[in-house]
Amino acid sequence: MELFGDYTLRVVALGSGVLGAAAGALGSFAYLRRQSLVGDALSHAALPGIALVFLLTGSKAPLPIMLGAACAGWISTLAVRLVVRRSRVPYDSALGMALAVFFGFGLVLLTAIQKRPDAAQAGLESFLFGQAASLLREDVVVMSILGAGCLIVLGALWKEFKLLSFDSEFGDSLGRPMRRVDGLFTLLLVVAVVIGLRTVGVVLMSAMVVAPAAAARQLTNRLAPMVVIAAVIGVISGVSGAVLSSLIPRLPTGPTIVLVLSAFVVLSLVFAPGRGLFWRWIRLGRLQPAAALNPVLMHLYALSQQHPEEPDHGHGLAVLRTMSPAGADLEQVLGDLQSRGLAHVVGEGLWAPTPIGRREAERSLDHEAEVRS
Amino acid sequence: MIDDRSAALEVEDLTVAYSDQPVLWDIDLVVPAGDKMAIVGPNGAGKSTLIKAAMGLVPSVAGEVRVFGRPFAKGNGEIAYVPQRSSLEWDFPTDVLDVVTMGTYGSLGWFSRPGAAERDRARAALEEVTMEAFERRPIAQLSGGQQQRVLLARALVQEAPILMLDEPFQGVDAPTEQAIAAVLDRLSDEGKTVIVVHHDLQTVPEYFDSVLLLNVRAIESGPVADVFTEDNLRLTFGGRVGVLAQLAAGEIDS
Amino acid sequence: MSPELEILAIAIVTAVAAALPGTYLVLRRTAMVSDAISHAILPGIVVAFFLTQDLNSPLLMVAAAATGVLTVVLIEALIRSRLVPEDASIGIVFPALFSIGVILISRGASDVHLDTDAVLLGELAFAPFHRLTVAGVDLGPAALWSMGAILAVNAVLILLAWKELKLATVDASLAALLGFQPLVVHYGLMTMVSVTAVGAFDAVGSILVVALMIAPPATAYLLAERLGPMIGFAVATAAAGAALGWAVALALDVSIAGAIATASGLLFAVAFLAAPQRGLLAQARRRSGQRLDFAVRMLLVHLLHHEDTPEAAEECREAGLFRHLGWREAWTRRVVGKAEQRELVARAGELVLPTEAGRHLANNAVIGFGD
Numbered sequence: 001m002e003l004f005g006d007y008t009l010r011v012v013a014l015g016s017g018v019l020g021a022a023a024g025a026l027g028s029f030a031y032l033r034r035q036s037l038v039g040d041a042l043s044h045a046a047l048p049g050i051a052l053v054f055l056l057t058g059s060k061a062p063l064p065i066m067l068g069a070a071c072a073g074w075i076s077t078l079a080v081r082l083v084v085r086r087s088r089v090p091y092d093s094a095l096g097m098a099l100a101v102f103f104g105f106g107l108v109l110l111t112a113i114q115k116r117p118d119a120a121q122a123g124l125e126s127f128l129f130g131q132a133a134s135l136l137r138e139d140v141v142v143m144s145i146l147g148a149g150c151l152i153v154l155g156a157l158w159k160e161f162k163l164l165s166f167d168s169e170f171g172d173s174l175g176r177p178m179r180r181v182d183g184l185f186t187l188l189l190v191v192a193v194v195i196g197l198r199t200v201g202v203v204l205m206s207a208m209v210v211a212p213a214a215a216a217r218q219l220t221n222r223l224a225p226m227v228v229i230a231a232v233i234g235v236i237s238g239v240s241g242a243v244l245s246s247l248i249p250r251l252p253t254g255p256t257i258v259l260v261l262s263a264f265v266v267l268s269l270v271f272a273p274g275r276g277l278f279w280r281w282i283r284l285g286r287l288q289p290a291a292a293l294n295p296v297l298m299h300l301y302a303l304s305q306q307h308p309e310e311p312d313h314g315h316g317l318a319v320l321r322t323m324s325p326a327g328a329d330l331e332q333v334l335g336d337l338q339s340r341g342l343a344h345v346v347g348e349g350l351w352a353p354t355p356i357g358r359r360e361a362e363r364s365l366d367h368e369a370e371v372r373s
Numbered sequence: 374m375i376d377d378r379s380a381a382l383e384v385e386d387l388t389v390a391y392s393d394q395p396v397l398w399d400i401d402l403v404v405p406a407g408d409k410m411a412i413v414g415p416n417g418a419g420k421s422t423l424i425k426a427a428m429g430l431v432p433s434v435a436g437e438v439r440v441f442g443r444p445f446a447k448g449n450g451e452i453a454y455v456p457q458r459s460s461l462e463w464d465f466p467t468d469v470l471d472v473v474t475m476g477t478y479g480s481l482g483w484f485s486r487p488g489a490a491e492r493d494r495a496r497a498a499l500e501e502v503t504m505e506a507f508e509r510r511p512i513a514q515l516s517g518g519q520q521q522r523v524l525l526a527r528a529l530v531q532e533a534p535i536l537m538l539d540e541p542f543q544g545v546d547a548p549t550e551q552a553i554a555a556v557l558d559r560l561s562d563e564g565k566t567v568i569v570v571h572h573d574l575q576t577v578p579e580y581f582d583s584v585l586l587l588n589v590r591a592i593e594s595g596p597v598a599d600v601f602t603e604d605n606l607r608l609t610f611g612g613r614v615g616v617l618a619q620l621a622a623g624e625i626d627s
Numbered sequence: 628m629s630p631e632l633e634i635l636a637i638a639i640v641t642a643v644a645a646a647l648p649g650t651y652l653v654l655r656r657t658a659m660v661s662d663a664i665s666h667a668i669l670p671g672i673v674v675a676f677f678l679t680q681d682l683n684s685p686l687l688m689v690a691a692a693a694t695g696v697l698t699v700v701l702i703e704a705l706i707r708s709r710l711v712p713e714d715a716s717i718g719i720v721f722p723a724l725f726s727i728g729v730i731l732i733s734r735g736a737s738d739v740h741l742d743t744d745a746v747l748l749g750e751l752a753f754a755p756f757h758r759l760t761v762a763g764v765d766l767g768p769a770a771l772w773s774m775g776a777i778l779a780v781n782a783v784l785i786l787l788a789w790k791e792l793k794l795a796t797v798d799a800s801l802a803a804l805l806g807f808q809p810l811v812v813h814y815g816l817m818t819m820v821s822v823t824a825v826g827a828f829d830a831v832g833s834i835l836v837v838a839l840m841i842a843p844p845a846t847a848y849l850l851a852e853r854l855g856p857m858i859g860f861a862v863a864t865a866a867a868g869a870a871l872g873w874a875v876a877l878a879l880d881v882s883i884a885g886a887i888a889t890a891s892g893l894l895f896a897v898a899f900l901a902a903p904q905r906g907l908l909a910q911a912r913r914r915s916g917q918r919l920d921f922a923v924r925m926l927l928v929h930l931l932h933h934e935d936t937p938e939a940a941e942e943c944r945e946a947g948l949f950r951h952l953g954w955r956e957a958w959t960r961r962v963v964g965k966a967e968q969r970e971l972v973a974r975a976g977e978l979v980l981p982t983e984a985g986r987h988l989a990n991n992a993v994i995g996f997g998d
Contacts, residue, residue, distance in 0.1 A: 031712075031715055032462075032466075034714055035714070036712070036714040036715040037662075039718070040662065044834065083899065086899075087849060087905060087907075088848065088849075088905065089653075089845050089848060090653070090656045090658070092656055092658045092714075093656075093841050093844075093845045093848075094845075096658040096659050096661065096662055096840075096841040097838070097845060097892060097895060099662065099834075099837065100834055100838030100841065100842070101838055101842060101889060101891065101892030103834050103835075103885075104835055104838055104884065104885040104886070104887070104892070105885065105892070107881075107882040107884065107885030108876075108879075108881045108885040108886050108889055109881075110882070111880075111882040111885065112881045156483075157484075158486070159475075159478055159486065160483070162475070163475060163478060165465070166461070166462070166465050166467065166472075166475070167461055169425075169454075169456060170454060170456065170475070170527075171478070173430060173447065173452070173453075173454040174447075174448065174476075174478055174479035174531075175446075175447040175479060176448075176479070203666055203722065204725070204726060206718045206721070206722050207718065207722035210715050210718035210719055211718075211719050213715070214711050214715050214719055217466065217711075218710060220466060221466050221468070221513070222466050222467060222468065222511075223465075223466050226466050250734050251730060251734070252729060252730065252733050254729075255725075255726030255727075255729045255730050255733075256726075256730070258725075259723065259726050259727070262719065262723040262726075269705075269708070269711070275710060277710070386925065388921055390914075390917055395917070398921075399921070399924070399925075434914070434917065434921065435918070435921055
């Protein structure tokens with residue numbers, strides 16, 4: 001543990017951890033509201049705020065800079081909301097425009113400040129990619145306070161946020177001020193993003209908000225565990241990213257954190273109990289959800305239903321071919337079904353579903369009936 | 374201007390427009406207390422919009438809504454809303470009891486959590502729709518009929534005198550349809566008012582006391598026997614009524 | 628051509644080249660994919676650079692385009708698994724790829740000229756310095772040639788696949804039914820986006836490619852009702868934004884690319900406010916017109932109701948109208964004025980009475996059908 005004896009590492013790890021928790025928790029709600037990319041937009045839109053603060057105060061102290069970033073981010077969300085509500089421009093286009101136009105304006109301001117056309121050298125690098133290594137203790141203190149604040153508000157207004165994310169219109173019908181709750185949620189998200197800008201930079205903020213939520217969603221079916229798991233994943237990724245980056249030379253912190261997060265996501269997607277792709281593949285032999293079981297099996301099942309007394313009354317290829325789409329490779333499909341134990345040969349060129357195959361077909365029909373109803 | 378104190382809901386001159394088009398125009402409606410009213414009309418007639426606008430969920434260009442003679446205000450627990458199933462994202466991580474408990478949030482303040490009392494009320498509502506066994510079921514695993522019953526329970530738990538439901542019978546299986554109709558009956562017997570956007574003309578006389586025929590304008594409203602005629606249906610549906618509606622209106626013998 | 632004019636040419640060509648695929652992205656509601664692709668192609672560029680050690684090698688563009696398509700493939704694999712919604716899929720894939728790219732640069736190329744800043748930001752001001760010389764002849768800035776080529780290819784592809792693109796954008800299932808190949812169209816479009824993004828890196832950087840791909844088409848979306856005119860408006864707006872940004876940047880000595888993005892955003896804002904049908908001002912004008920319309924109708928119905936009743940004299944007195952209708956005086960006067968203007972009412976002394984036309988209108992309103 002002498003790793004953590006290193007001051008810089010302690011500071012960076014703590015900052016990354018705080019960021020991971022706040023972004024992960026808030027990101028869960030953004031994820032559920034189909035607003036995952038707001039983090040991306042907010043982080044880009046913050047640039048003009050930062051530039052203006054620098055322009056007006058000449059200071060690079062964390063608090064004023066964060067405030068400027070937050071204001072710019074906030075204004076960008078208002079712009080997006082206005083455009084979506086009052087015109088037919090779709091949400092994703094409005095978001096992308098806010099992202100790029102605000103950022104472009106920020107570049108203009110930055111280059112105006114620096115009086116040189118070369119934006120790259122205008123101190124932008126740390127904004128773009130984060131400069132976790134340059135975090136100071138004061139920075140982390142501010143980040144921790146803000147991050148903790150976000151989490152506290154989240155906990156206090158839990159049911160409002162739940163209502164907002166699941167059925168905002170119903171909340172409105174109860175007389176709850178859903179517009180204000182929406183505004184508050186956006187504000188918290190802005191704060192979380194602003195915290196993260198120093199650590200992981202603009203481009204990677206999106207992942208900090210989305211990835212923990214995506215991973216956590218696979219692991220639970222209830223909201224509170226999901227938010228907690230997302231926060232935990234965020235913390236672990238933040239801290240281990242910081243550690244790895246300090247251990248391995250020339251490994252920048254921000255991207256490392258994101259790769260750890262991505263690993264979590266992949267592991268979750270593949271191995272989550274019940275939902276995971278690995279289990280799906282074992283059960284069904286393929287990776288896409290079993291919306292409709294193999295049509296040939298369904299045909300076999302339908303045919304077998306015409307002879308309920310004789311479960312092994314088979315039907316030949318000719319009959320099956322008339323029911324299947326032209327060009328379907330029947331022999332291969334039937335062989336496939338046979339190897340999975342869903343169908344078998346009962347006579348000379350005659351096929352029937354096995355008991356397992358019949359059960360699968362019936363389950364699929366039930367599922368279809370439910371989905372359709 | 375009607376000022377009928379026995380009317381649970383009065384809508385006057387309600388007009389809603391989206392961008393260029395009027396969606397609802399000059400709607401006048403009186404719903405007596407204890408009534409079961411169906412709102413029927415073709416697609417795009419503004420049926421969903423009517424109940425949303427009456428509840429203040431969408432902005433209106435003109436009009437007034439009064440509940441028991443007083444101007445309607447959202448937070449007073451006077452109207453409980455059951456939206457269309459399809460308007461919700463059912464892949465949300467929560468369970469049935471939690472969704473129904475959300476119906477109690479109206480009576481809780483900003484920082485208070487739903488407690489045992491709220492959950493008991495939710496359980497009682499679930500019993501009314503015979504879903505008590507599904508308390509802990511994640512909602513992503515519900516069938517269509519089960520979803521509908523959960524939404525109904527969520528409204529029941531509010532114990533409001535008026536309920537507005539948007540196509541509750543759409544795409545549900547027969548047992549669920551009967552269960553919902555039974556609940557609506559019971560509510561009406563208790564003196565509660567039920568207003569339902571309904572898609573199936575054939576069952577209007579069976580389930581409802583009165584009906585509003587809507588096609589952007591209010592064509593006609595009143596008791597089913599008086600209003601649900603072939604002529605009126607033709608006016609509402611623009612001539613595309615067909616045999617089904619004629620059957621429904623009792624105009625021809627099946 | 629002076630360097631300034633060369634920059635202007637490059638800017639316009641880039642903007643127009645981006646607006647072409649961008650129009651389809653906006654219509655298909657996949658605008659953020661442009662953001663994803665323009666970041667995610669970084670690792671492709673880096674790997675190609677490692678292999679060729681040459682920043683100008685065409686392999687870079689090929690690799691970047693391939694990585695762009697890979698990005699889209701990965702995103703769609705996630706979506707198809709039904710485990711992650713569409714927007715989250717985008718937000719997971721591109722940061723991961725971008726991180727790989729940044730790490731590759733850090734570990735393998737930190738002392739070489741593959742500047743991540745340049746990749747992300749680009750700078751038009753330096754473009755003229757990079758010439759295309761063939762057989763010793765200076766043909767102009769290389770960026771102009773490469774973006775020009777991309778513009779030409781984009782335009783040709785869009786013209787050739789016009790029907791397919793339109794159908795696949797509007798109704799993918801119908802397109803498949805008719806034998807068009809929506810998938811081919813889709814991946815073709817994504818490739819176009821990748822290639823354009825790569826080509827534009829040099830000049831405007833990745834984030835501003837996003838601005839150019841979204842803002843002009845979004846502006847056009849408010850101005851046009853059909854696809855052809857929409858593309859026309861998008862191209863015109865793109866060129867205008869480029870020129871405007873260029874002029875301001877030169878005057879104020881600021882980032883040209885940033886100014887172009889800002890200008891494009893401003894043009895959108897203008898359209899948002901002032902577009903003839905869809906702008907905010909037009910909407911407001913219409914709404915107030917609508918209110919007046921409804922009010923005239925209500926007035927007529929009111930007059931009709933009361934004209935044969937004993938209270939007629941009282942109810943139809945102009946001075947008392949506002950009280951009976953529950954309206955403000957000034958508003959009532961406007962409504963009556965409008966109704967008079969339309970010859971739906973006429974004054975008879977102190978009273979306001981419906982004309983024949985007015986009576987007809989009121990009758991229809993009461994019955995509930997008509998107009």
